[in-house]
Amino acid sequence: MTPEKATATAPERGAGRAPEAPVAALPLRERKKLRTRQALIDTALELFGEHGFDGVTLDRLCEAVEVSKRTFFRAFSSKEDVAMAPTQDLWAAFLDVLESRPPDDGRLLALLAGTLTEAIDRMPADGWAERALASRRLAARTPSMDAHGLAFCERTTREAVSTVTRRFALDGPAAVAALHTRLAVDMLVAAFHQAMDGWVAQPSGHTRADLARRLRTACAELPGALVGARLGRAGGRPQGAAGR
Amino acid sequence: MTPEKATATAPERGAGRAPEAPVAALPLRERKKLRTRQALIDTALELFGEHGFDGVTLDRLCEAVEVSKRTFFRAFSSKEDVAMAPTQDLWAAFLDVLESRPPDDGRLLALLAGTLTEAIDRMPADGWAERALASRRLAARTPSMDAHGLAFCERTTREAVSTVTRRFALDGPAAVAALHTRLAVDMLVAAFHQAMDGWVAQPSGHTRADLARRLRTACAELPGALVGARLGRAGGRPQGAAGR
DNA sequence: CAAGATTATGCCACTGAGTGGCATAAGCCT
DNA sequence: AGGCTTATGCCACTCAGTGGCATAATCTTG
Numbered sequence: 001m002t003p004e005k006a007t008a009t010a011p012e013r014g015a016g017r018a019p020e021a022p023v024a025a026l027p028l029r030e031r032k033k034l035r036t037r038q039a040l041i042d043t044a045l046e047l048f049g050e051h052g053f054d055g056v057t058l059d060r061l062c063e064a065v066e067v068s069k070r071t072f073f074r075a076f077s078s079k080e081d082v083a084m085a086p087t088q089d090l091w092a093a094f095l096d097v098l099e100s101r102p103p104d105d106g107r108l109l110a111l112l113a114g115t116l117t118e119a120i121d122r123m124p125a126d127g128w129a130e131r132a133l134a135s136r137r138l139a140a141r142t143p144s145m146d147a148h149g150l151a152f153c154e155r156t157t158r159e160a161v162s163t164v165t166r167r168f169a170l171d172g173p174a175a176v177a178a179l180h181t182r183l184a185v186d187m188l189v190a191a192f193h194q195a196m197d198g199w200v201a202q203p204s205g206h207t208r209a210d211l212a213r214r215l216r217t218a219c220a221e222l223p224g225a226l227v228g229a230r231l232g233r234a235g236g237r238p239q240g241a242a243g244r
Numbered sequence: 245m246t247p248e249k250a251t252a253t254a255p256e257r258g259a260g261r262a263p264e265a266p267v268a269a270l271p272l273r274e275r276k277k278l279r280t281r282q283a284l285i286d287t288a289l290e291l292f293g294e295h296g297f298d299g300v301t302l303d304r305l306c307e308a309v310e311v312s313k314r315t316f317f318r319a320f321s322s323k324e325d326v327a328m329a330p331t332q333d334l335w336a337a338f339l340d341v342l343e344s345r346p347p348d349d350g351r352l353l354a355l356l357a358g359t360l361t362e363a364i365d366r367m368p369a370d371g372w373a374e375r376a377l378a379s380r381r382l383a384a385r386t387p388s389m390d391a392h393g394l395a396f397c398e399r400t401t402r403e404a405v406s407t408v409t410r411r412f413a414l415d416g417p418a419a420v421a422a423l424h425t426r427l428a429v430d431m432l433v434a435a436f437h438q439a440m441d442g443w444v445a446q447p448s449g450h451t452r453a454d455l456a457r458r459l460r461t462a463c464a465e466l467p468g469a470l471v472g473a474r475l476g477r478a479g480g481r482p483q484g485a486a487g488r
Numbered sequence: 489c490a491a492g493a494t495t496a497t498g499c500c501a502c503t504g505a506g507t508g509g510c511a512t513a514a515g516c517c518t
Numbered sequence: 519a520g521g522c523t524t525a526t527g528c529c530a531c532t533c534a535g536t537g538g539c540a541t542a543a544t545c546t547t548g
Contacts, residue, residue, distance in 0.1 A: 042259065111248055117394070134402075142245075143395065146395055146398065147391040147392055147395035150391065150394035150395055150397075150398055151387065151390055151391035151394055152396055153394075154390065176465070176468070179438060179462070179465050179468075179469065180465070180468060180469040182434075182435055182438060182469075183438065183465065183466060183469035184469050185430075186430070186431075186434035186437075187427075187430075187431070187469070190426075190427055190430035190431070190434075191427070193430075194423060194426060195429065219424070221423050221424070222427060224420070224423075224424060228335065229256065
């Protein structure tokens with residue numbers, strides 16, 4: 001009723017995560033929308049973290065942010081959507097970087113890994129890591145979020161494949177190239193998941209830099225997993241655990 | 245109300261997909277339950293195929309099978325679930341085979357691929373391929389099914405990793421072995437998806453054998469995707485694919 | 489700066505998925 | 519056959535998500 005709706009909640013958290021547009025210098029209307037959106041994300045992550053994803057109804061969330069449910073669904077496509085905003089922002093940046101990256105002569109996988117690393121770098125320094133962490137921890141214990149996350153990942157993968165196909169020429173017959181592209185992106189995703197899992201699991205030190213480091217490590221392990229992963233001779237000396 | 249509920253629909257389609265139990269020789273009660281389940285699957289695939297996933301309400305489906313909605317939810321955990329039964333059966337068989345497979349000295353990925361091939365072989369010869377095809381085509385145009393499918397795949401992957409970890413010793417440090425195992429399973433999944441996509445896309449010849457063949461092909465391409473996928477010199481001769 | 493065109497929001501009613509409780513009927517066991 | 523177990527049907531309910539329409543805010547133009 002009163003003019004200020006979302007203004008009350010999340011008062012000065014201006015730092016948005018708009019990939020390319022400078023936050024200010026936007027029409028007032030847009031800025032307001034972004035603020036509402038961000039307030040919904042922050043409040044949602046907070047409430048979900050406290051009471052669990054299923055323990056908070058949309059009505060409750062909307063009430064907390066002082067926004068109608070109708071408005072919520074104009075900003076997000078589903079309840080899961082709002083809780084996955086950090087991940088979605090990352091991959092949106094990934095596609096963005098991929099789109100503008102100069103052609104390369106090296107390996108496709110290296111190109112993709114570099115692109116994702118740069119995307120991580122582009123995330124806002126202020127609160128992204130915290131939000132991403134909260135989001136991932138939530139997803140880990142919320143099946144429906146996990147499902148939506150996977151679906152989003154799949155959509156993104158397809159888009160990445162399409163972009164790569166359009167922008168970068170691959171050696172070999174077209175059919176084989178298509179196969180390789182898809183598999184390469186899948187491998188990047190697998191490595192990223194691996195990195196994310198480790199990153200989330202650690203007790204502290206959740207920085208973007210550390211996530212990027214873990215991504216590099218996981219990518220470096222890919223060849224080993226493919227070529228080197230041999231089954232042991234059932235009882236061979238367990239020098240295995242010594243390594244770490 | 246009348247005693248025969250699901251008997252009317254899907255009268256003689258006895259061939260279930262129970263992985264290990266002989267269909268007959270089960271308590272009557274169980275057989276009835278299985279019949280209802282199968283009737284729900286068949287009718288669902290039929291109705292969904294005709295009117296789209298969102299074009300059929302559960303009430304309509306339940307009415308067609310003459311079963312109450314409550315009963316539906318005792319057989320399936322969600323609307324998506326019923327439409328994904330074929331895929332779920334396949335992976336259940338995969339885990340089953342993996343559990344009872346003798347240790348091996350070769351590559352992990354080869355072991356996994358062989359296991360999945362055997363699982364494909366175990367699917368009922370009569371109608372599985374048709375159901376799987378209908379299910380996949382439906383999933384392709386139904387986001388929520390896609391999401392659920394991915395989530396199921398993820399759960400299965402975790403279980404497979406856990407089984408491999410328990411039953412097969414891997415060379416190398418434990419942490420690296422865990423990494424390799426997960427990545428190897430992910431690669432198998434990627435290859436399987438690739439195979440499935442091609443299989444579904446072809447106009448005819450949807451047999452289990454052909455699916456298995458496509459799986460082998462996709463697995464064979466994995467090394468190429470990892471090691472060989474080089475970005476072309478923008479016109480350099482395509483000798484890249486030769487390496488295999 | 490005022491008036492009109494845009495566009496976001498709130499409110500209301502509605503569909504449809506999914507759940508819990510309880511009575512009943514079917515299959516099961518002895 | 520009679521009692522036990524378990525599946526089913528029915529009913530009422532919660533909650534996610536949508537469409538329509540009136541209102542109010544922002545933007546644009548003269």
